[in-house]
Amino acid sequence: MVRGHSFQLGSFLAWAKGLLWDNPHQSWFLVILVIINALGSLYGYYWYRDQLSSTPLIWWPFTPDSPLSTTLFALALTLAIWRKENNLFRLIAATAVIKYGLWAVVLISDYWLGGARIELVEAGLWLSHLGMFVEGIIFIRHWAFSYIDLVVVSCWLLLNDFIDYALGWHPYLFRADQYNLALLTAVSLSLLLTAYLVLVAKYSSRQEKSLSRRIYT
Known part of the structure; x- marks a missing residue:
């Protein structure tokens, strides 16, 4: 029995690695994620209903950070299903779900660590935002981009931070004293994602140069 269970676990792990690490672009998986x-x-837009009702329409694209991120990601995966991918669009979507997924996990965790009870709603939000972060990590490593895409995405991330914290249109926080943590987490994630993309771009460029040398020697 132990050997049988070990074999089943090994088979499952191999299947999970093949799906989540090697080839997440399987149609059935993309449809489920969409x-x-x-x-x-x-649900996210419903969650933001009170804040949106008191926010000028011009700032709506910068207020519901998480549901806007998942909307973009759903559209990016839909384009992947239709074989009509756009490198810039999907990079924006992937970095958005990574950033705001982890941002929310940090803020909710801090809320609990501050003594708040772990309620079902907040637990669901924590898990769903962790899922956002994970799905972004799964796909971003498979999606090519140019240096221009990198610059646009970096500017987009930092523009969101400026509008959220310099102009004051950030999502409502669980506690008023979380402002500094929210700001630090958001800006840090924007910079870390930019640094990651720069490293990936440099590595890809070196790989291409190395391949060119092999071809012409």
Whole structure:
């Protein structure tokens, strides 16, 4: 029995690695993620209903950070299903779900560590935002981009931080004293994602140069 269970676990891990690490672009998996992200987006906009009702329309694209991120990601995966990918669009989507997924995990965790009870709603938000972060990590390593894409994405991330914290249109926080943590986490994630993309771009460039040398020697 132990050997049988070990074999089943090994088979499952091999299957999971093949799906999540090697080839996440399987149609059935993309469809499931599109549905999950679409439903999560709808709930997210409902969650932001009070803040949106008191926010000028011009700032709406910068206020519901998480549901907007999952909306973009659902659209990026839909384009992947249709074989009509756009490198810049999907890079924006991937970095957005990574950033705001982890941002929310940090803020909710801090809320709990400050003595708040772990309620079902907050636990669901914590898990769903962790899922955002994970799905972004799964796909971003498979998606090519140019230096121009990198610059645009970096500017987009930092523009969101400026509008959220310099102009004051950030999402409502769980506690008023979380402002500094929210600001530090958001800006740090923007810079870390930019640094990651720069490293990937440099590594890809070196790989291409190395391949060119091999071809012409």
